[in-house]
Amino acid sequence: MLRGKIVNLRIIEQDDFDIYTEWINSIEIMGKYLFGTQRSLQETMEQYGTRSREFGTFVIEKKDGTRIGILHFFDSKFGGYAKSKEVGFFLIPEERGNGFCTEAVGLVLDYLFLIHPLERIQAVCATTNIASRRVLEKSGFRQEGTLRRLAFFSGKHMDISIFSIIREEWSGPNLLGFDHKR
Numbered sequence: 260m261l262r263g264k265i266v267n268l269r270i271i272e273q274d275d276f277d278i279y280t281e282w283i284n285s286i287e288i289m290g291k292y293l294f295g296t297q298r299s300l301q302e303t304m305e306q307y308g309t310r311s312r313e314f315g316t317f318v319i320e321k322k323d324g325t326r327i328g329i330l331h332f333f334d335s336k337f338g339g340y341a342k343s344k345e346v347g348f349f350l351i352p353e354e355r356g357n358g359f360c361t362e363a364v365g366l367v368l369d370y371l372f373l374i375h376p377l378e379r380i381q382a383v384c385a386t387t388n389i390a391s392r393r394v395l396e397k398s399g400f401r402q403e404g405t406l407r408r409l410a411f412f413s414g415k416h417m418d419i420s421i422f423s424i425i426r427e428e429w430s431g432p433n434l435l436g437f438d439h440k441r
């Protein structure tokens with residue numbers, strides 16, 4: 260469990276797959292930038308069974324244990340000269356706008372920079388996805404450029420912004436329970 264001040268990140272467990280499947284099948288929750296293939300519970304679980312250790316999924320929980328979203332990390336799709344990780348996330352609509360996602364991204368940066376000798380962590384979002392862009396900017400990511408018409412979301416091709424944070428820009432670790440003096 261990665262503990263922050265307002266959210267915790269807990270690695271996904273068997274019992275979470277029903278709510279996870281419900282969320283990824285919901286157009287209201289995924290929104291126009293993540294709306295994707297409808298999947299059965301069994302398909303979701305099978306897909307997870309084939310994923311490597313390079314792919315991780317955290318359930319974002321409020322401090323009272325309420326499940327409010329998902330944060331993935333995985334080997335990045337772009338680059339390849341040095342190893343880098345990529346992060347992606349969503350929250351259920353009624354919990355947005357409270358800073359939960361920004362803290363969750365900060366916690367996963369701590370985790371990835373502490374356990375991997377990474378120089379770079381990246382993220383992508385549609386150029387028009389303001390909420391996602393703000394989360395990344397508030398977490399210390401910088402925009403590097405635009406990948407034109409890279410994505411097909413909700414019936415149209417969209418430009419994608421690519422963001423990164425490099426180790427020296429990382430403000431952490433801020434994890435609760437981490438011994439900062441050692």
Ligand SMILES: CC(C)(COP(=O)(O)OP(=O)(O)OC[C@H]1O[C@@H](n2cnc3c(N)ncnc32)[C@H](O)[C@@H]1OP(=O)(O)O)[C@@H](O)C(=O)NCCC(=O)NCCS
Nearest residue numbers: 290348349350355356357358359360361384389390391393
């Ligand atoms: C992206 C997402 C996870 C952000 O969650 P969140 O809880 O709102 O995130 P935070 O509260 O930490 O920060 C959101 C920031 O975006 C801003 N924001 C959100 N919508 C906005 C809009 N339409 N215009 C301007 N700013 C907006 C908020 O004001 C806040 O910034 P601030 O703190 O400077 O005011 C959430 O919107 C979501 O799940 N979206 C659907 C899925 C998705 O698009 N995921 C990302 C795919 S790349």
